[in-house]
Amino acid sequence: MPIEIVCKIKFAEEDAKPKEKEAGDEQSLLGAAQGAAAPRDLATFASTSTLHGLGRACGPGPHGLRRTLWALALLTSLAAFLYQAAGLARGYLTRPHLVAMDPAAPAPVAGFPAVTLCNINRFRHSALSDADIFHLANLTGLPPKDRDGHRAAGLRYPEPDMVDILNRTGHQLADMLKSCNFSGHHCSASNFSVVYTRYGKCYTFNADPRSSLPSRAGGMGSGLEIMLDIQQEEYLPIWRETNETSFEAGIRVQIHSQEEPPYIHQLGFGVSPGFQTFVSCQEQRLTYLPQPWGNCRAESELREPELQGYSAYSVSACRLRCEKEAVLQRCHCRMVHMPGNETICPPNIYIECADHTLGPCCLPFPTSPSASSCLCPLFSSLSWLLPSQSLPGGFFLGVEP
Incomplete structure (x- = not known):
């Protein structure tokens, strides 16, 4: 015969109270720990902070001169830090870059540059006609005369043509060039091209970029050597200096690339008569960063x-x-x-x-x-020709590559 056994356990209310009390004590301990971790005021935070000087300036204690000095030192340090940080930020936003130059970098083989020559005297005195003197009276600074003083009575001069006047009355290279050699080979006036500048009719050697002469080596024997007669007896009698005339005598020279037109009145250098002038030229290629x-x-x-x-x-x-x-x-x-x-x-x-x-x-x-x-x-990519010259004495102009 089966037997069923039923067991019932009943807890009294007094037994449950200790457990509730234990749970409440645990919650109070957690709250106290959290309260201790979060300081309630600036003085408590300053006294527990690892920031140097903050506890001295803002920690608990009496307010006196020492605390004031610490506060000033702290504020000064903070201001200096913020100033330097702002400067670094501004410098970074300007995208700074370093300049790196490598003189040993291989460069392409450079051809011989163009050489432009101008006689400082624009007009030959013997080549000026009566009409030229009449039209160029104010331009050349010649003594002013009345209209009849420059022409015969009843004669009408044609309208002046500045291209014709400069081409006809300017110094002719065939008459000025006494000797010309390039890299040991003879050259002549036919190797020069006519170009007009502020000095009038000028001549450029090696002007065509499509047939640029090569520069095989440096030194005196590998460049251009010319002897010029400036024809100073043909210089105009200068009574006063104007923008088109000068008291000077000699040759104006500019060394430039074939793609660049001569700007000789600003970038050229003078060669005095009666001197042997050596000019060495160095090409400098620069690469800059763009915007x-x-x-x-x-x-x-x-x-x-x-x-x-x-x-x-x-x-x-x-x-x-x-x-x-x-x-x-x-x-x-x-x-x-x-x-x-x-x-x-x-x-x-x-x-x-x-x-x-x-x-x-x-x-x-x-x-x-x-x-x-x-x-x-x-x-961003530029090429500069940097000439340097010396005047030991003599009568010709030598240009080295």
């Missing part, structure tokens, strides 16, 4: 500026373009050395308008409201 690290344009933007009359962009070509635009706007014509197909200024406009326009024009920063500015951008 935003600098103000140069990237190589991809090299073809953007198109200068009328020039096959390639250069700072000299840009300056000549600015000068032409200024003269064209004010005088309604252009000077002979400026590119373009506009009308050539007659001699009287040269002295009355064009020369006065070129004085204040084309400055990077205009000095007056009437002066125009000329901003010619630089590119």
